[in-house]
Amino acid sequence: MEIKYLNEVLASPVLNTWSNEGFTIEKIIELEAKYNKGNKFPQALREHLFLSGEFNNYGLDTIDGIEELQEMLKDSLRYCGYKIDRPFFAYNVWSEQYSAVLLDEKNEDPTEYLICPFDAKDGSNPLIRNNGFFAVVGMAKPTNS
Helix, strand or coil: CCCCCCHHHHHCCEECCEECECCCHHHHHHHHHHHCCCCCCCHHHHHHHHHHCCECCCCCCCCCCHHHHHHHHHHHHHHHCCCCCCCEEEEEEECCEEEEEECCCCCCCCEEEEECHHHHHHCCCCCEEEEEEHHHHHHCCCCCC
């Protein structure tokens, strides 16, 4: 896969003793079929999964794996009485705030959103809020910046 956005991740596969472990293209296609009706994920998200979807050395927390993370977010939404009708894919969680992309947006470097079911339930934050662009906020700078 050509890496357009996450060159810093590509250049740093090992930090301290932690090594990135990516998914195969076949696994990414399987995830796209399951979570995006067979449509390709945005390029920057595909790069993240390819370079470090199984394990990353830059601190994104996927708990027990990226697919378990999707279920955790759906469970949190149900528990708090929310439903998101747009397709989404979460790739990080911290303190019940899930970092995700909305898959119906067509940018190669999609907007990163925070989905916060528990904060929304108690009124301290909206359910979904913009957190910047995926490659810049999440991990790296695009090569053309």
